[in-house]
Amino acid sequence: MFHHSAKLQYKVSVDKPDPLFAKYLQQAIGGIEGEIRVAMQYFFQAMGARGDSKYRDLLMMTATEELSHIEFLGHAVALNLEGAPISEQEKAAEDPIVNAILGGMNPRHILSSGLSAMPVNSNGVPFDMSHVYATGNIATDMLANVTAESGGRVLASRLYNMTDDAGMKDMLSFLIARDTMHQQQWLAVIEELGGMEKQLPIPNTTPEDHEALEHSYYFLNTSLDEPTPEGRWTEGKSLDGRSEFTVVEKPEPLGQKPDLGKARPGTGAQKAQVG
Amino acid sequence: MFHHSAKLQYKVSVDKPDPLFAKYLQQAIGGIEGEIRVAMQYFFQAMGARGDSKYRDLLMMTATEELSHIEFLGHAVALNLEGAPISEQEKAAEDPIVNAILGGMNPRHILSSGLSAMPVNSNGVPFDMSHVYATGNIATDMLANVTAESGGRVLASRLYNMTDDAGMKDMLSFLIARDTMHQQQWLAVIEELGGMEKQLPIPNTTPEDHEALEHSYYFLNTSLDEPTPEGRWTEGKSLDGRSEFTVVEKPEPLGQKPDLGKARPGTGAQKAQVG
Amino acid sequence: MFHHSAKLQYKVSVDKPDPLFAKYLQQAIGGIEGEIRVAMQYFFQAMGARGDSKYRDLLMMTATEELSHIEFLGHAVALNLEGAPISEQEKAAEDPIVNAILGGMNPRHILSSGLSAMPVNSNGVPFDMSHVYATGNIATDMLANVTAESGGRVLASRLYNMTDDAGMKDMLSFLIARDTMHQQQWLAVIEELGGMEKQLPIPNTTPEDHEALEHSYYFLNTSLDEPTPEGRWTEGKSLDGRSEFTVVEKPEPLGQKPDLGKARPGTGAQKAQVG
Amino acid sequence: MFHHSAKLQYKVSVDKPDPLFAKYLQQAIGGIEGEIRVAMQYFFQAMGARGDSKYRDLLMMTATEELSHIEFLGHAVALNLEGAPISEQEKAAEDPIVNAILGGMNPRHILSSGLSAMPVNSNGVPFDMSHVYATGNIATDMLANVTAESGGRVLASRLYNMTDDAGMKDMLSFLIARDTMHQQQWLAVIEELGGMEKQLPIPNTTPEDHEALEHSYYFLNTSLDEPTPEGRWTEGKSLDGRSEFTVVEKPEPLGQKPDLGKARPGTGAQKAQVG
Amino acid sequence: MFHHSAKLQYKVSVDKPDPLFAKYLQQAIGGIEGEIRVAMQYFFQAMGARGDSKYRDLLMMTATEELSHIEFLGHAVALNLEGAPISEQEKAAEDPIVNAILGGMNPRHILSSGLSAMPVNSNGVPFDMSHVYATGNIATDMLANVTAESGGRVLASRLYNMTDDAGMKDMLSFLIARDTMHQQQWLAVIEELGGMEKQLPIPNTTPEDHEALEHSYYFLNTSLDEPTPEGRWTEGKSLDGRSEFTVVEKPEPLGQKPDLGKARPGTGAQKAQVG
Amino acid sequence: MFHHSAKLQYKVSVDKPDPLFAKYLQQAIGGIEGEIRVAMQYFFQAMGARGDSKYRDLLMMTATEELSHIEFLGHAVALNLEGAPISEQEKAAEDPIVNAILGGMNPRHILSSGLSAMPVNSNGVPFDMSHVYATGNIATDMLANVTAESGGRVLASRLYNMTDDAGMKDMLSFLIARDTMHQQQWLAVIEELGGMEKQLPIPNTTPEDHEALEHSYYFLNTSLDEPTPEGRWTEGKSLDGRSEFTVVEKPEPLGQKPDLGKARPGTGAQKAQVG
Structure with a gap:
C-alpha cells in the first residue's frame, strides 16, 4: 500500500x-x-x-x-x-x-x-x-x-x-x-x-537439449566484404564457461527456399494466385 | 547495403x-x-x-x-x-x-x-x-x-x-x-x-561535479514497515570502486511542499482558481 | 514524496x-x-x-x-x-x-x-x-x-x-x-x-465577448426526418442561468462552400491540380 | 444515414x-x-x-x-x-x-x-x-x-x-x-x-450486496504529514443520500503481504527463482 | 455541413x-x-x-x-x-x-x-x-x-x-x-x-533535373543466388513512356563506407567513444 | 537469408x-x-x-x-x-x-x-x-x-x-x-x-452471388444541394466490363431505424435504461 x-x-x-x-x-x-x-x-x-x-x-x-x-x-x-x-x-x-x-x-x-x-x-x-x-x-x-x-x-x-x-x-x-x-x-x-x-545463458533453466548447441557459440559475419571484427566474442572461452567462441564467415543458408504454393479458394486471393 | x-x-x-x-x-x-x-x-x-x-x-x-x-x-x-x-x-x-x-x-x-x-x-x-x-x-x-x-x-x-x-x-x-x-x-x-x-557509472564521461555524490551510494528504503532487504547493494565497495554502499531508511523529504499559486487570467482556468 | x-x-x-x-x-x-x-x-x-x-x-x-x-x-x-x-x-x-x-x-x-x-x-x-x-x-x-x-x-x-x-x-x-x-x-x-x-459554462473565465452568444443556447436538430427529441435541453432556462434554450431544426449552412483553388507549383501536386 | x-x-x-x-x-x-x-x-x-x-x-x-x-x-x-x-x-x-x-x-x-x-x-x-x-x-x-x-x-x-x-x-x-x-x-x-x-452511484443498478458499503463513504487521507483537506466530501450526507461522509486518516493496510512463492519449472525463470 | x-x-x-x-x-x-x-x-x-x-x-x-x-x-x-x-x-x-x-x-x-x-x-x-x-x-x-x-x-x-x-x-x-x-x-x-x-511518375510535376534519371528505369536484383524474375518490369518501354526498362544484377554499392568518427565530449557517450 | x-x-x-x-x-x-x-x-x-x-x-x-x-x-x-x-x-x-x-x-x-x-x-x-x-x-x-x-x-x-x-x-x-x-x-x-x-473487382474470386450487383455500379450523390460531379464514373461501361455506370441522387435510406430496446439487467446500465 x-x-x-x-x-x-x-x-x-x-x-x-x-x-x-x-x-x-x-x-x-x-x-x-x-x-x-x-x-x-x-x-x-x-x-x-x-x-x-x-x-x-x-x-x-x-x-x-x-x-x-x-x-x-x-x-x-x-x-x-x-x-x-x-x-x-x-x-x-x-x-x-x-x-x-x-x-x-x-x-x-x-x-x-x-x-x-x-x-x-x-x-x-x-x-x-x-x-x-x-x-x-x-x-x-x-x-x-x-x-x-x-x-x-x-x-x-x-x-x-x-x-x-x-x-x-x-x-x-x-x-x-x-x-x-x-x-x-x-x-x-x-x-x-x-x-x-552463473546466470548465463538467460534463462539458465532452459534444458540443454532444447538448444541446438552447435549454433550457440559462433559469431556470424553476415558481411560480404568486411572482415570479422575481432574481439572477445570471436575467441576464448564463452562467458558462461560452457564452450569456446568461434566465427562463421560468409554463411551459407541452412534452410530451404520457402514456397507456400497456391492460394486456397475462398481466402480472398486473386484468380491468378489460385488457378 | x-x-x-x-x-x-x-x-x-x-x-x-x-x-x-x-x-x-x-x-x-x-x-x-x-x-x-x-x-x-x-x-x-x-x-x-x-x-x-x-x-x-x-x-x-x-x-x-x-x-x-x-x-x-x-x-x-x-x-x-x-x-x-x-x-x-x-x-x-x-x-x-x-x-x-x-x-x-x-x-x-x-x-x-x-x-x-x-x-x-x-x-x-x-x-x-x-x-x-x-x-x-x-x-x-x-x-x-x-x-x-x-x-x-x-x-x-x-x-x-x-x-x-x-x-x-x-x-x-x-x-x-x-x-x-x-x-x-x-x-x-x-x-x-x-x-x-570501468564503464560505471554510465555515462562515464559525466563530470563528477555534475553529480550530487552524497546521494550516489545509498539504498533508499521507502517502506514504512519493511526492513531493508540486505545484500550486495547495502554494504561494501560500490561497483564502480568510487565509494561504499550505505542505507537510508524512512527517508525525510528533502524538498519543499509545491505550490503553484493562483492561475493566471487568460489560461482557461475557473474563476475559483484565478480569484 | x-x-x-x-x-x-x-x-x-x-x-x-x-x-x-x-x-x-x-x-x-x-x-x-x-x-x-x-x-x-x-x-x-x-x-x-x-x-x-x-x-x-x-x-x-x-x-x-x-x-x-x-x-x-x-x-x-x-x-x-x-x-x-x-x-x-x-x-x-x-x-x-x-x-x-x-x-x-x-x-x-x-x-x-x-x-x-x-x-x-x-x-x-x-x-x-x-x-x-x-x-x-x-x-x-x-x-x-x-x-x-x-x-x-x-x-x-x-x-x-x-x-x-x-x-x-x-x-x-x-x-x-x-x-x-x-x-x-x-x-x-x-x-x-x-x-x-456557478461553474458553467466551463471555463467560466472566458469573457462573454469571446463567445457568439446567439449560438450558445439552441439545440441543433441536424436530422432531415426525425423530430427534435424534446427535453430539458429544448426549453426553459439554461443551466447557467444566462438564457433560455431554443431549437433550430433543419439548419441551413452559415458558411461558404470551401475552395482552395489551384495547388502551388513546388508542392508535390499533379499537373492537373496546378495547371 | x-x-x-x-x-x-x-x-x-x-x-x-x-x-x-x-x-x-x-x-x-x-x-x-x-x-x-x-x-x-x-x-x-x-x-x-x-x-x-x-x-x-x-x-x-x-x-x-x-x-x-x-x-x-x-x-x-x-x-x-x-x-x-x-x-x-x-x-x-x-x-x-x-x-x-x-x-x-x-x-x-x-x-x-x-x-x-x-x-x-x-x-x-x-x-x-x-x-x-x-x-x-x-x-x-x-x-x-x-x-x-x-x-x-x-x-x-x-x-x-x-x-x-x-x-x-x-x-x-x-x-x-x-x-x-x-x-x-x-x-x-x-x-x-x-x-x-438519483443517478448516483453510477451504475445505479449495481445491487447493494455487491458493494462493501462500509468502505463506500469515507475519504481516505493517505498522507503521512498533511491534514485532511476539509470539505463537502468529509462530512454531511453523501450525495446519493444513502449515508454520511467520514474520514479515515493514516490508514492501516487491510490486506496481506503478497507472496507468490517460487517460480514453476518450465516458466522461463532463473534457477534462483525456482530452486 | x-x-x-x-x-x-x-x-x-x-x-x-x-x-x-x-x-x-x-x-x-x-x-x-x-x-x-x-x-x-x-x-x-x-x-x-x-x-x-x-x-x-x-x-x-x-x-x-x-x-x-x-x-x-x-x-x-x-x-x-x-x-x-x-x-x-x-x-x-x-x-x-x-x-x-x-x-x-x-x-x-x-x-x-x-x-x-x-x-x-x-x-x-x-x-x-x-x-x-x-x-x-x-x-x-x-x-x-x-x-x-x-x-x-x-x-x-x-x-x-x-x-x-x-x-x-x-x-x-x-x-x-x-x-x-x-x-x-x-x-x-x-x-x-x-x-x-500521363500521371506517371507521381508526382508528375517534379522537374526532370531533380531526378537521377540514370537510376530511374532498372530493376535491381539484390539477390546473390536467384535469377531475375523476368516480366514487364525488366524489358520494354517504361510505363510512363520516357525510357526502357533494364536490369541490374548483383549490384555493387555506389556509396562510401559510413564513418561518424569519435563522439563529441558532452554528448553523453562513453569515454571509449570520445577518447 | x-x-x-x-x-x-x-x-x-x-x-x-x-x-x-x-x-x-x-x-x-x-x-x-x-x-x-x-x-x-x-x-x-x-x-x-x-x-x-x-x-x-x-x-x-x-x-x-x-x-x-x-x-x-x-x-x-x-x-x-x-x-x-x-x-x-x-x-x-x-x-x-x-x-x-x-x-x-x-x-x-x-x-x-x-x-x-x-x-x-x-x-x-x-x-x-x-x-x-x-x-x-x-x-x-x-x-x-x-x-x-x-x-x-x-x-x-x-x-x-x-x-x-x-x-x-x-x-x-x-x-x-x-x-x-x-x-x-x-x-x-x-x-x-x-x-x-481483368483484376477488377478486387478480389476477382468473390463469387457473383456474394454481391448485391444492383448496388455495384451507381455513384451515390449524398449531397443535398450539390449536383453530381459528372465524369467517367457516372456513365459508360464499368471498368471491369461487367455493367454500366449510373447515378443515384438524394438517396433514400434502404434500412430500418435502429432500435436496441432496453438494456439487460446485469449489464451495468442505469435504471432508466433497464426499467
Whole structure:
C-alpha cells in the first residue's frame, strides 16, 4: 500500500523559467528513458516477483522512489512554464526571440495542460506502457533495469548540459546521483545471485537439449566484404564457461527456399494466385 | 547495403499445422521480445555508432542476421496456418474443438493477412518502433542488447514448451542457441572495453561535479514497515570502486511542499482558481 | 514524496484460479476504465493544480490510494494465473476445456510476463498515457474524474458478474465501494465551488465577448426526418442561468462552400491540380 | 444515414495566414479535446444506446453537428497554411522570423499533407480511437460528454487568445458558443433522468450486496504529514443520500503481504527463482 | 455541413446472434481495411483538395456514404451481441461451447461497451488516424483509395465466408457491391485525368533535373543466388513512356563506407567513444 | 537469408549540416511515406506470397533494396546533426538564429539518440507496423505498393525543395529515381496479370452471388444541394466490363431505424435504461 508526504523528495527551484527547457524535461518524465517508465517497470516486476521475496521488496522500494522523481520533475516543468506566452500580440509576432519560443515550446503546454507537466516525452508523444519490461525472469529484469537507469543517466547528463539554470542543475545532479545508485543496485542483485557467468545463458533453466548447441557459440559475419571484427566474442572461452567462441564467415543458408504454393479458394486471393 | 539469398537461414518444417501456435509465434516476430525489434535496434545503433568502427560492423552484421530470423519465423507462421478454418459451417459451430480454434486464433490471420505472418505480437498489437533503443552511448546500448536477447531467449524457451511439433521444436532450438551467442557477444563488448567497473557509472564521461555524490551510494528504503532487504547493494565497495554502499531508511523529504499559486487570467482556468 | 507499506490495501484471495478471469481483470489495471489511469490522472492534476491548495492535496491523496488499487489487482491477476497451462501436451490438445482456456487466455500471460500482471487491458493493448486528462481547469478535471470513476464502477460491477469466486467477489465489492466514494468526492468539489450553475459554462473565465452568444443556447436538430427529441435541453432556462434554450431544426449552412483553388507549383501536386 | 451540404456550417476566413496557428488549430481537430473525438464519441454512444430512444436521437444529431465542426476547422487549417514556406532559400536561412516559422510549424503540413489539415493534434500525434468513450451506461456517457465539451471549450478559449486574426476569432467564438450549449445539453439529460442524486452511484443498478458499503463513504487521507483537506466530501450526507461522509486518516493496510512463492519449472525463470 | 436520416443506409438483420462474429465484424469498422478509415480518408482528402473542385465534391460525397456504412455495421455488431453471456455460472464453466464463446469473444464487448460496437479492430486494437492517407497529390490519393477499397472488399468477402447468417450475408453482399463501385470510381478519376501513363511518375510535376534519371528505369536484383524474375518490369518501354526498362544484377554499392568518427565530449557517450 | 556490404547503396555527403533538415529527413525514414514502411511491407508481402513464386522473389529483392535506403538516409540524418548545439549558453539564448534552431530541431536528436537517426517521423512519432499492408491478395498488395511509392516520391520531391545542400539534393535525386522505377514495377505486375480490367473487382474470386450487383455500379450523390460531379464514373461501361455506370441522387435510406430496446439487467446500465 502506498502513502505520501506533502513535501518533494528533493527541492526544486527555477531561477529563470524557460518554456523550451520545460519541453526538454518532459523526456525525463514521459520518455522511454524517463521516470514513469522505471516507476511502473519496478512496480510490475515487484508484483510478479517469484523466488526470494527480498527482491520483491527491493523492487517495490525503488518503484516508490521513482514515483517521487516524477513528482519533483513535474513541479520543475510547471515552474519552467511560469510566465510563458499565452497570447499572441502584434508586437510579439515581430520579436524573433518570442517567435522562437512560441515555435519551439510544446503547444500543448499552453493549449492542453494550462502550463503544467504532462505524461509525454519531449516530442509530445504520450508514454505507453508497452515499455514496462517485466518478464518473470529475474536476470532479464535486472538487466532491463540497469539499461533503463543507464539511459536515464545519459538523459539527465544531456539535460544538465542544456540548461544554465542553477536550480535545474542542482535538481539534475540529484537525479544523476540516484541513477548511479540504481544502476549499481540492479547489477548487485546479479552479483549476489552468483555473478553473470552463473546466470548465463538467460534463462539458465532452459534444458540443454532444447538448444541446438552447435549454433550457440559462433559469431556470424553476415558481411560480404568486411572482415570479422575481432574481439572477445570471436575467441576464448564463452562467458558462461560452457564452450569456446568461434566465427562463421560468409554463411551459407541452412534452410530451404520457402514456397507456400497456391492460394486456397475462398481466402480472398486473386484468380491468378489460385488457378 | 543489403543483399539476399533465396534460402532461409535455417530450415522450417511443421508436421501438424496449429493456428493457435501461429498466434503465439507472432510474439517472436512482432513482440517487444521479438526479431523485428532486435533487427531494427542493432541497425539503428550501427547507423549512430561513434568511436571504434568495429562496433558498428559488429552491430550491422548481427542486425543482418536478425532480419533472417524474421524471415524464417514468418514462414513458420504461414505453415502453421495451412488448413486453418476460413469459413463457418453449421457443423463446425457445434464442434467444441473447432470452436476453440476459431475463438483462440488471431482473427486477422484469416481476415487481414490471408493466412500469413503479420508484424504484430501474440495479441495482434502491431510492433512500434519506440522500442528501438539506441542512445549513442555504447555501454547503454550493449546492455539494452543483452536485455533484448535475454527476453528473446526466455520467449523462445516458453514457445518451445508450448508445442509438440518436432519441426517447430527444432527451429526454436536454433533460435535459443543464437540468442545464447548474442547475449554473450554484447557482454563481451563490455568486457573488451575494460569490464563493467570501468564503464560505471554510465555515462562515464559525466563530470563528477555534475553529480550530487552524497546521494550516489545509498539504498533508499521507502517502506514504512519493511526492513531493508540486505545484500550486495547495502554494504561494501560500490561497483564502480568510487565509494561504499550505505542505507537510508524512512527517508525525510528533502524538498519543499509545491505550490503553484493562483492561475493566471487568460489560461482557461475557473474563476475559483484565478480569484 | 511517496512511501510504501508491505501489505496490500485490501486482502486478495482466489479460491479457484481462472486464467480467463485474469485476462478480464487486466481491464481494471490497464484499461481506460482502470487504476493506472486514475492514479496517473489525479497525480498529474495535482502537480498542475493552481488555486486553493487543498484541491492539490485531495488529488494527491486519492492518486496515492489508486496506486494501491493497482497493487492488489496486480496480485489478483497473478493468483488467477496460478497453475495455468504452460505447455501443450497431446492430451490437452484433445480436451476442449483446456483448449478453450488456452485459446481464451492472454498468451502474453504465458509468453511475456511469466504468469503475472501486465499494464495492458483485457485485449492486451498497453495503457497509453494520452488518457491522463489534466487541463489546468478544475471543473473540467473534476468532471473527468467523476467520469473515470463512473466508468470504473461500471467495469467493476461487470467483473463482479463474470466470476463465481468468493475471494474475487469480495475484492471487487471493495473496489465498487471505493468508486462510490470517489465519484462523490469529485462532485463534492464542484458543489463546494458553488455548484454546477456557478461553474458553467466551463471555463467560466472566458469573457462573454469571446463567445457568439446567439449560438450558445439552441439545440441543433441536424436530422432531415426525425423530430427534435424534446427535453430539458429544448426549453426553459439554461443551466447557467444566462438564457433560455431554443431549437433550430433543419439548419441551413452559415458558411461558404470551401475552395482552395489551384495547388502551388513546388508542392508535390499533379499537373492537373496546378495547371 | 448521413447527408451533406456543400457549404460549411459556419463561415471561415483568415486575414493573415499563420502556419504556426495552423499547427495550434490541429489540437481542435485531432486532439483529445477536439472534434473528431466528440463526433465519434457521440456516434458510437448513439449506436449502442439502449433505453428511451430519444437519447439515441439526441446523440446522433449532435454527432452530426460535430462532423461539421471538423469540416470548417479543416478549412481553417488549410487557409492558415496559404503561402507557407515550401522551399529553403539562402536568404530565408538568415531571416530569424522565417527560421522561427520553419522551426515552429508542423513539418508534415509541408511534407505529408501538402498544406492542409491532418487528423493529428498540435504535436502531430494522430488521434486514436481509444478516446471514444462509450460504456452503454447513459450517466457515465453523459458525464464523459460534458467533460469532453468542457475540455473543448477550454481549448477554444485558449486558441482564441493565441490569435489576432479577426476571422479566426470569429470562428472560435462560434465554437465557444456551441460548446456552451453542448455542455448543458448533456447535463440536462442527467437532470431529466431525475438529477445527479438519483443517478448516483453510477451504475445505479449495481445491487447493494455487491458493494462493501462500509468502505463506500469515507475519504481516505493517505498522507503521512498533511491534514485532511476539509470539505463537502468529509462530512454531511453523501450525495446519493444513502449515508454520511467520514474520514479515515493514516490508514492501516487491510490486506496481506503478497507472496507468490517460487517460480514453476518450465516458466522461463532463473534457477534462483525456482530452486 | 452534415445531416442525418434516422434510418440506416441498408437494412440489418441477424437471425442468430454470434458474439464471435461480432468480434470479426469489428475489423470492418475499426480495422485498417474498415469504414472509419475510408470515411476519414476521403473527408480529409476533400478538405485538402486543390485543383478542379469536382474532385472535392466526389470525395466528400463518398466520405458521407462511408459514414453511413459505419452506422449499419455498428448496428450489426450490437445485434450479434444480443444475448451474449454476461455472467459466469458454474454450469457454463463446464460447457465447452460456452467456454469457447467466452474465450473467443472480445471481452471488452462485455466489460467496456456493454454489448455494442467499438472503434476497434478484430483484435480490439483501436483505430488510429495515422492511416488516413491524404497527400495533396490527387494521383497518390486516388491510388490510396483504390487500395483501401480493395482491402475492404477482400475483407468483406472473407467475412461473408465466415458466417452462415442470412441477414449478415445480405448486408455483406451490399458492402461488397459498394466496394466494387468505389474501386472503380477512384480509378475512373485517373482515367479522366488522362490515364496512368500521363500521371506517371507521381508526382508528375517534379522537374526532370531533380531526378537521377540514370537510376530511374532498372530493376535491381539484390539477390546473390536467384535469377531475375523476368516480366514487364525488366524489358520494354517504361510505363510512363520516357525510357526502357533494364536490369541490374548483383549490384555493387555506389556509396562510401559510413564513418561518424569519435563522439563529441558532452554528448553523453562513453569515454571509449570520445577518447 | 540476408547479407550486407559495408558500403552504402548510394553516396551521402552533406556540405553544411542542418539539424532542422535532419528532422525533415526523418519523415523519409520513419514516416508512413518512408523507407521502413516499404522495406517491411514488401518483406511481409513476400513471406505471405502465394501463387507464381516469381512475385515473391520480386518483392523480396525490392524489400532488400529498401533496407539499403534506410541505411543511407540514416547516415544523412547523422551528418546533418554534426555540430548541432548540445548545450545552452548564455550567448546563444540571445541569438535568434540559434534559438530558432534549438526550438525547431527534434529535441530527441540531442536527448535520446545522441545526434543520430531514429525510427520516427518528422514529428518524432515512432513508426508503427500497422502500416505494413499485406493482404494475401496480389492485386491489393500491388496497389498498396504503388501508393506507397507515390507517397514516397511526393515526399522526396518536397524534401528536395526544402534544402539547398548539393549533397542532399544529389542523394534525394537518387531516391526520386528509384521511386519512379518502383511505382512502375508494381503496376507492371498488374499489367502482366492481364491488366486492371481483368483484376477488377478486387478480389476477382468473390463469387457473383456474394454481391448485391444492383448496388455495384451507381455513384451515390449524398449531397443535398450539390449536383453530381459528372465524369467517367457516372456513365459508360464499368471498368471491369461487367455493367454500366449510373447515378443515384438524394438517396433514400434502404434500412430500418435502429432500435436496441432496453438494456439487460446485469449489464451495468442505469435504471432508466433497464426499467
